[in-house]
Amino acid sequence: MIIAGLQKTTLIDYPGKIACVVFLAGCNFRCNWCYSSELVLPLKIVNQPRFSEKEFFDFLRERQGLLEGVVVCGGEPTINKDLPQFLAKIKNLGFAIKLDTNGSNPQILKDLVDTKLIDYVAMDIKTSPDSEIYKNIMQEGIKMEDIKESAGFLKQGNVDWEFRTTAVNTIHTKEDFQKIAQWIGGPNVKYYLQNFRPEKTIDPEFEKIKPFETKFLEEVVKEISPHFKLCQLR
Template sequence: MRIGGFQKLSLVDYPGKISCIVFTIGCNLRCGYCYVPQLVLPERIRDLKEVPEGEIFSFLERNKGLNDAVVITGGEPTIHRELPSFMERIKRMGFLVALETNGTNPDMLEGLIEERLVDYVEMDVKTALEFEKYREITGDVLTEEMFENVKESIKVLLRSEVDYEFRTTLVKEYHSVEDILEICRALKGAKAYYLQNLRVMNELVGGKALTPFSREEIEEIVAEGRKLTNVRFRE
């Protein structure tokens, strides 16, 4: 599998666990607010130094008992056909595995859950589930089929036994309050739905400056949203 980064220690990326993070290369979307262009844009990927899988597995071997979990993120991990076997190898070593995904590959997601190769899933729900709104964030690369797949992945998680969370990055240029409440309605009954504010970074995939929500706005959304689903704000 093509890996573009490896972070050896995180105390926040797997709930309640000490984890390390694997960043896979490539993504099938182009979200304007994405802050990892080096893992997404082909012209930037060319400059990336890839991390050999062997380096990760040697680290895990040395850190059995110290590290609890491995978080796999990207880019979009599920575009890699080798992902299930990669995760299986990590699971066999005794680690918990979390997967961050944009939800465009529900078949792989369901297979990973059924085979118990994933312990925690974090899925982005970019905005209200309307094709044009979704495409405004994710770029022209989003097809109707991919959008239907995102909706299917939501259903897969809602009916699954696996631990999961949905999450949305709040951006003033993309979201109205009603958009977020619409997502809350679509995620009725979800185990967890987190709102996180835009990280203001110099370099975003869309190349445009974007604006986060204010604290007061977020508090209002959460107060309304909690009438609809299990929504919280993540600092």
């Protein structure tokens, strides 16, 4: 795995915990609106500064007792074969782990939960399940069934989790959010919407897109809230 970034402290990325964020390079999606192109596109990844595992774990040892958790994100962390060993080392130092994922590897997700290597999962829901956009962004033979399987597994409640969507004007319509709510909704489900920021996107055309009006997203949240235990705009 390539450790391509480290945010030393965050109070907002791991619900209820003071954490750091480690960024693993590489992704099996190509969301045009993604603003982590340096963690996704191979030509950009090669120019990223890297941290060795030793540097990362030395940092964690120094923060024992100060930080409570580690957010593992990407890119898409589950594409790394050595992810379980990496997580086990973090766990052995006493940190709780939050995994950010696009849901493309349901079996790995299940294994990580079963082996208690992760404590919290944030799964991105890109758009409605019947949208062509999902098909267009998924690479490497990933199927919509994989995404549905991950979402269905999380809804069984074997691990604390949330679903979230970056709401992108021109990509999403109100109808998409209604379809998402019908798909992933449930009495035990937390769902967050976050407005898109037009900055350094994979497709430069998306940098010209105006984010949704906050008022529009608040209306969406109000409309779909009955499908969820909690639905909020972040």
